[in-house]
Amino acid sequence: MNITINGKQVEAREGQTVLQAALAAGIYIPHLCYHEKVGVAGKCRACVVEIEGMRGLQTSCSVIVKEDMNVTTNSPTVLNAQRLVVDLMLSSGTHDCLACEQNGNCELQDAAYYLGIERPSVQYGEINREFDISSEFIYVERNKCISCGRCVAACNNVVVNEVLDFGHRGHHTEIVFDADKKMGESTCVQCGECVQICPVGAIVEKKNKGRSRYWETQKVRTTCPYCGVGCQLELHVKDDQIVKVTGVEDAEPNKGRLCVKGRFGYDFIYSKDRLTTPLVKEKGQFREASWDEALGLIASKFKAIIEKDGPDAVAGVSCARSINEDSYSMQKLFRSVFKTNNIDHCART
Amino acid sequence: MTNSFSEFRNAKCFLCIGTNMTEAHPVAATFLKNAVRNGATLIVVDPRKQPLVKHAKLHAQIKVGTDVAFLNGLMYVLIKEDLYDKEFVEKNCLDFEALKETVMKYPPERAADICKIKPELIVEIAKTLASVKPAMLCYTLGITEHTCGKNNVMSTANLQMLLGNMGMESAGVNPLRGQNNVQGACDMGALPNVYPGYQKVIDPAAKEKFEKAWGVTGMSDKNGIMMPDMMDGLVSKKIKGFWIFGENLANSEPDISHVEHCLESAEFLVVQDIFPNETTKFADVILPSAAWSEDNGTFTSSERRINRVRSVKNPPGIAKPNWWIFKELAKHMGHNWPSNSGQELWDNEISVLAPAYSGVKYSRIENDGLQWPCPTVEHPGTKFLHKDGKFSHGKGVFKSVEWTPPAEVEDKDFPFVLSTGRRLYQYHTRTQTGRAGMDALYKEETADISVADAERLGIKHGEKVYVESRRGKVHVSARVTEEVPAGMVWMTFHYREGNANWLTNPAFDPETKTAEYKACAVNVYK
Numbered sequence: 001m002n003i004t005i006n007g008k009q010v011e012a013r014e015g016q017t018v019l020q021a022a023l024a025a026g027i028y029i030p031h032l033c034y035h036e037k038v039g040v041a042g043k044c045r046a047c048v049v050e051i052e053g054m055r056g057l058q059t060s061c062s063v064i065v066k067e068d069m070n071v072t073t074n075s076p077t078v079l080n081a082q083r084l085v086v087d088l089m090l091s092s093g094t095h096d097c098l099a100c101e102q103n104g105n106c107e108l109q110d111a112a113y114y115l116g117i118e119r120p121s122v123q124y125g126e127i128n129r130e131f132d133i134s135s136e137f138i139y140v141e142r143n144k145c146i147s148c149g150r151c152v153a154a155c156n157n158v159v160v161n162e163v164l165d166f167g168h169r170g171h172h173t174e175i176v177f178d179a180d181k182k183m184g185e186s187t188c189v190q191c192g193e194c195v196q197i198c199p200v201g202a203i204v205e206k207k208n209k210g211r212s213r214y215w216e217t218q219k220v221r222t223t224c225p226y227c228g229v230g231c232q233l234e235l236h237v238k239d240d241q242i243v244k245v246t247g248v249e250d251a252e253p254n255k256g257r258l259c260v261k262g263r264f265g266y267d268f269i270y271s272k273d274r275l276t277t278p279l280v281k282e283k284g285q286f287r288e289a290s291w292d293e294a295l296g297l298i299a300s301k302f303k304a305i306i307e308k309d310g311p312d313a314v315a316g317v318s319c320a321r322s323i324n325e326d327s328y329s330m331q332k333l334f335r336s337v338f339k340t341n342n343i344d345h346c347a348r349t
Numbered sequence: 350m351t352n353s354f355s356e357f358r359n360a361k362c363f364l365c366i367g368t369n370m371t372e373a374h375p376v377a378a379t380f381l382k383n384a385v386r387n388g389a390t391l392i393v394v395d396p397r398k399q400p401l402v403k404h405a406k407l408h409a410q411i412k413v414g415t416d417v418a419f420l421n422g423l424m425y426v427l428i429k430e431d432l433y434d435k436e437f438v439e440k441n442c443l444d445f446e447a448l449k450e451t452v453m454k455y456p457p458e459r460a461a462d463i464c465k466i467k468p469e470l471i472v473e474i475a476k477t478l479a480s481v482k483p484a485m486l487c488y489t490l491g492i493t494e495h496t497c498g499k500n501n502v503m504s505t506a507n508l509q510m511l512l513g514n515m516g517m518e519s520a521g522v523n524p525l526r527g528q529n530n531v532q533g534a535c536d537m538g539a540l541p542n543v544y545p546g547y548q549k550v551i552d553p554a555a556k557e558k559f560e561k562a563w564g565v566t567g568m569s570d571k572n573g574i575m576m577p578d579m580m581d582g583l584v585s586k587k588i589k590g591f592w593i594f595g596e597n598l599a600n601s602e603p604d605i606s607h608v609e610h611c612l613e614s615a616e617f618l619v620v621q622d623i624f625p626n627e628t629t630k631f632a633d634v635i636l637p638s639a640a641w642s643e644d645n646g647t648f649t650s651s652e653r654r655i656n657r658v659r660s661v662k663n664p665p666g667i668a669k670p671n672w673w674i675f676k677e678l679a680k681h682m683g684h685n686w687p688s689n690s691g692q693e694l695w696d697n698e699i700s701v702l703a704p705a706y707s708g709v710k711y712s713r714i715e716n717d718g719l720q721w722p723c724p725t726v727e728h729p730g731t732k733f734l735h736k737d738g739k740f741s742h743g744k745g746v747f748k749s750v751e752w753t754p755p756a757e758v759e760d761k762d763f764p765f766v767l768s769t770g771r772r773l774y775q776y777h778t779r780t781q782t783g784r785a786g787m788d789a790l791y792k793e794e795t796a797d798i799s800v801a802d803a804e805r806l807g808i809k810h811g812e813k814v815y816v817e818s819r820r821g822k823v824h825v826s827a828r829v830t831e832e833v834p835a836g837m838v839w840m841t842f843h844y845r846e847g848n849a850n851w852l853t854n855p856a857f858d859p860e861t862k863t864a865e866y867k868a869c870a871v872n873v874y875k
Contacts (some may be wrong), residue, residue, distance in 0.1 A: 136789045160382035160404075189773060190790070191375065207786075221716070223648045223656040225641040226776055228526025229354065229377050230650025230718070235642065240662035242642065252717045253354035253652060259375035261776060261787065266642075268784035269662075273624050275637035276666025286635065291667065291677065294634050298592075299681035301617045301633075305590040311569065315579040315588045318539035319595025319671070320531040322638075323646025323658055325694040326671035327530075327537035328545060329686075330594055333675045334573075335538075336563040337682050341550050341573030342588070345539040346596045347531050348493065348576075348863035 003069040018060040018071055019047050029073050030082055030111035032089070032146060032199050034061040037249075037256065038153035044146070046085045046111060049073045057081050083115045090120035094143040095200070102201035104214035108146060109200075129174070134184030137206055137264040138195055142174050145202040151175060151194035158197075159257060163188045175202075190260040196246055205244065207264060212238040221248055224262040225321065229253060231262050242266050306338060315342035351521030352485060352733040353652045353720065357381050360519040362390045362477070362484035366416065366505065367491015367867075371400035372773040374489070374525045374651075381487075390481060392474055394419060395491065396768065397839060398832045407474055410834060411464040413766050414495055414868045418752035419471070420504040422460025424452040424511055426475035433479070434513025441738035442510050444747045451749035463752060478512055483520035490527060490770070494866040498858040500750040510745045516735040526651040527771070533649035536706070536721070537699070541573030546703025562702055565684075575862040576602075577855065580611040589616040594671065595638065599627035600778040601842060603853035603864040604820045621674060624780050627845060637668035644670040646691035647714070649721075653731070655709050656718035755868035756856035759836070763818060763870035765802075767838045767852055775843035782843075794847030795828035797839040798873060803829040808875060816840070818871045821851035827873075838871055 003012045005027050012021035017040065022029050029049060033041040040062050048057040052070035057078065060071070072078060089095075090112060097103045132140035147166070152175060155164035163186055167176030177186035194203045217236040224231040232251035236244035245266050249256035278294035279286040289297075305313050316334050318327045327345065334343040357363075357380040370378040378401065385391045385404045393405040396413045411419050427433040428449055438445055457468035464471075478484060486509050492501040506522050514520040526532050538545040548555040550572060560568050574582065580602070582588030602608045612618065612631035620632035623640045643664045649655050664670070669677075672694060676686045688694040692711045700706050708723040708730075719730040735741065759766055774790040776782045796816050798808065808814055810829040815822055816838055825840070825847035833839050840849035854869035 136786065157386070158383075159379045160386065189375070218661075220659050220661050221657070222642065222659045223529070223650075223718075225529050225781065227374050228529060228531060228651040229374050230529070230648060230652070230654055230656050231376050232656065232717075235659075235661055237661045242661060252654065253380075253650070254376050257376045257379055260774060260790070261782060261785075262376070265776070265782055265785040265787060267786070268781040269623075269640045269642055271624070271784040273784065274640075274665045274668070275623060275625060275629075275635060276668055277637060278667075279632075279635040279637075281633050289634075291669070294636060295674075295678050295681050298619055298634055299678060302590045303682065305617065309589055312573070313588060314590035314592070315574065315582065316592040317576055317579070317594060317596055317598070318534055318537075320528040320534045321641070322530065322595050322671055323644060323691060324530065324533040324537050324649060324655070324699065325646045325691040326594070326675070327534045327539040328694060328699050329672040329675035330592075331538045331545070332563060332686075333679055335544070335550075335559070335568055336565045337679050337684050339567055339569055341541050341569050341571065342579065343539055343573060344541050344576045344579065345531075345534040346528070346576070346598075346601065347535055347540070348861065 001065065001067045003065050003067070003071060005071045006074055012065040016065050018049060018051070018058070018063045018065055018069070021065050022060065022071070022073065027073060028114060029060055030086060030114060031061055032107055032111065033148040033150060035150050035197055037158055037197060038150055041149050041153065044085065044089075044148055046082055048078060048081050048085070050075055050078055079115060082111075083117060086111045086115055087117055087121055089146045090117065091122040093145065095120075100144070100201040101204040101209060102214075106201060107199035132183050134182035135188065135190060136184065137190050137260070138183060138192065139204050139206050139209065140183055141202055141204070144200050145175060146200055147173060148199060150197045150199065151203055154193045154197045159191055159193045161189055161191065164194060190264065191258060192260070192263040193257060196256060205264065207267070208236070208244040212236065212243040217243060224258070226261045226265065231258055233258070233262060235266070241270070302338065311338050311340040312342060314338050314340060318343065318345040320346045350523040350525070350652045351515065351735060352519065352523055354380055356519040356733065357384050357485065360384055360389055360483055360485045361481040362392070364392045364394065364478065364484060364486045365401055366394040366486070366488050368487050368489035368525060369395070369397075369399045369401070369491070369770055370487065370489070370525065373527060373771050375773065377525060390477060392477065396834060396837060407470065407477065409464070409466055409470055409474060411466055413768050413837065414497070414755040415464040415752065416492060416495075416501045417497060417504050417750055418455060418460045418463040420508050421452045421455035421752065422457050422464070422471045423475045423478065424448070424508060425455045425460070426457060426472050427479060427511055428452060432476065433511045437513030437515070437738055438511060441516070441740065442745045442747060444749070448507060448511075448747035448749040451751060482512070482514060483517055484512065484514050485520055485523055486514070487523045487525060489525045491867060492524070493861070493863050495868065496756045496856050496858050496865045497753045498863045499860050500753070503748040503750050507747050507749070510747065515745065516733070516738040518733060521733060524651070530648040532651055532653065533647070536649055536703075541575055544702070545699055546705045548703070559702065562698070577857050577862050577864070580608065583611045583614045586616070591615045591617070592619040592621070593628060594621045595623075597626045597628050597778040597780060599631070600845060600848055600850060602855075603850055603866060604855040605848060605850045606821055607855055621671065623668075624784075626778065626780055636674055637664070637666065638674070639664040639668055639670045644691065647695060650718075653720045654718040655706065655714060655721065657711070657714050756865055757819075757854050757869045759870045763872050765836055765838045765871050765873055767816070767818065767840065767849065767869050767871040769840055769842060769849040769853060769866045772841055772843065775841070777843070778845075779843050791843070793826060794840060794844040795826045796873065797828045797830050797833045799833045799835045799837065800829055800831060801835040802873070803827065806873065806875070808873075812875070814873055814875055816852060816871050816873050818852035818854070818869055820854070823847045823851050838873055
């Protein structure tokens with residue numbers, strides 16, 4: 001169907017909200033509680049717009065499009081209302097961007113930029129809440145929380161871990177883990193769905209703290225090296241360092257979701273324990289060797305064994321972690337060069 | 350998996366048997382929980398009250414190693430009460446009568462007696478399964494790691510065929526693979542009986558095809574041997590040269606003392622890996638490999654999806670990509686292989702030689718991967734197998750099987766059953782997770798025991814206990830938990846110290862050669 005946004009005709013799909021139709025058409029409307037994954041919350045009111053024939057301002061995240069609907073997102077009334085909402089959010093916490101992990105990738109910052117808000121017009125709210133650093137991989141700074149509820153919805157309805165909730169009342173309302181435990185002492189399994197969906201810098205991962213800014217990293221899509229689900233990861237790479245991993249939204253099969261190992265278990269490749277050179281055992285001790293020497297030794301030993309005892313006197317076990325192309329090459333070596341089918345792998349463990 | 354993860358969403362029922370999905374495949378479990386929230390019925394069959402049970406409508410807490418009896422019991426009820434999908438069975442399946450004859454020996458009372466559950470529960474689960482469609486059956490190593498592993502798998506397939514839960518969306522038999530590329534290693538022919546794409550080595554036409562493609566003659570026309578036989582061959586000197594690529598066998602295989610004896614006996618051992626580990630110390634030559642993120646290639650996931658893996662850095666020192674190492678070794682033996690990258694290997698060799706992957710090229714899997722079979726470059730890939738009950742090999746054949754107990758059962762001296770698995774925060778022998786900060790979340794191996802046994806034996810939570818089998822003994826902290834039933838000890842193989850594999854029984858399924866990690870007899874004492 002067709003609707004009009006800011007005088008421009010825009011294609012919309014049946015059942016879409018005004019916000020979804022606008023975003024799909026490349027028209028930005030600030031929105032902080034709505035996220036595709038957790039659906040409509042109708043809480044933050046940053047997405048208010050004018051719709052012809054409807055009284056007052058409407059939250060675009062909750063109004064379903066109708067044929068020929070006429071929407072205005074950029075009138076002074078709309079922008080002033082949006083500005084007030086975002087201004088009050090900025091006033092309610094320590095939204096100082098300088099050393100914030102989310103700088104450059106913050107939806108509150110984007111909204112403030114769009115609305116031209118330099119500073120909140122009222123004083124910061126009370127800032128006496130402690131940081132929760134008790135979790136191994138995740139850092140919670142409630143001063144930056146805007147109570148949008150995305151993390152609570154994601155924890156309960158997306159990954160169904162049922163740990164996060166809102167606790168306390170009124171001005172003291174805040175996100176809590178289980179019955180108001182520290183994150184690290186709660187039943188949280190550190191899947192990091194809350195980290196990924198937080199629009200601001202209230203729930204961030206520790207491993208990247210102070211290591212890279214969002215715009216400095218190159219994003220590389222890959223597949224997780226742990227279980228057999230095949231989750232799609234986005235590696236955030238600075239120089240040759242992976243500094244952060246996020247799930248690829250809209251990717252099969254994981255739709256952005258990850259587990260603790262997929263999200264935080266990437267840095268084993270940088271361990272100083274890595275093997276860096278071929279090693280040959282001599283009188284019970286390993287010594288460094290060149291590739292030529294090591295491979296030459298293996299070739300001559302295998303050749304001698306095959307000549308003396310036949311090809312079936314050698315055997316190999318391939319790797320169920322490594323890429324297909326490696327297993328293919330190993331079985332090709334055993335079958336076409338050594339002439340044995342004694343090739344297997346750890347399929348059964 | 351016959352079906353896909355995206356199909357979890359529309360399944361009306363799940364039968365999860367021997368799968369601790371929440372810990373071993375956490376992201377898959379989130380989609381399952383979403384479906385349950387939306388009204389799907391979850392039935393869990395597991396000796397432990399593992400985390401999925403919280404979301405289940407029914408939990409059959411069967412005794413370890415009684416899966417066939419349980420599944421035959423279900424099928425007894427379905428046939429006896431005429432609740433199975435007759436149309437599907439008549440149209441698409443063979444050997445129903447033989448199945449019927451076998452399962453008729455498992456009325457609920459007998460099955461329940463073997464499984465140590467109530468017969469009414471078997472009837473209720475059978476009736477629940479008969480009342481909804483489609484239902485997905487999911488399993489993991491709880492089904493396969495038994496001396497009757499193959500029979501367990503057959504039974505799950507029998508059940509789903511009998512229910513007509515095959516060849517459609519949100520149904521099927523779905524084994525979730527434990528390692529990232531265990532599916533791919535099978536697909537690539539790292540198995541003693543098949544070339545890439547499951548083409549049999551004993552088929553002369555297949556052998557000729559691969560000889561021609563690889564420019565050689567005289568390849569072997571008989572099946573090779575599987576890993577447990579390779580290990581024993583090191584001792585008997587049948588195997589003299591052994592090459593281990595990326596597996597820490599000294600920790601991951603059953604009965605560590607035996608495994609180490611085998612590795613010590615090797616005349617010449619090559620180990621290719623990214624870290625020194627318990628296995629590399631037995632090597633004559635150690636070769637340093639590129640790790641994940643240091644090479645370009647593909648992994649194939651449980652749902653048969655071929656996904657890209659990308660490089661972001663060079664390997665450390667002079668470590669090399671694994672395919673390069675194999676290629677160079679071939680060169681040292683007079684063979685010049687053409688391909689010089691993951692992409693060349695896939696696009697020019699693998700996809701050309703294996704019809705099931707012929708349509709998969711790197712240019713097509715830049716974003717989401719493709720699911721095999723994918724025979725042509727126009728083919729969209731295959732979301733679920735055996736569409737409309739048309740099985741790949743003609744009709745679906747029922748393979749009726751009898752229940753057999755584990756090779757080693759509890760007795761006076763070893764009165765507990767030890768079962769093993771994985772925990773959320775660790776992975777395998779910790780070569781990766783142990784170097785990525787996960788130890789902080791799971792610091793040491795524990796012996797998980799029931800509250801009842803802990804009280805009876807006067808063992809406190811966290812107290813050190815001995816767990817002993819006929820093969821070895823470990824000294825670990827007791828984790829007293831409601832998850833484990835009385836008479837059971839549950840452990841993992843993540844840590845060297847207290848590794849369950851000092852205790853496990855190297856008894857194997859006669860055909861698949863999968864070890865019985867899930868059941869052996871132990872004693873627990875202070």
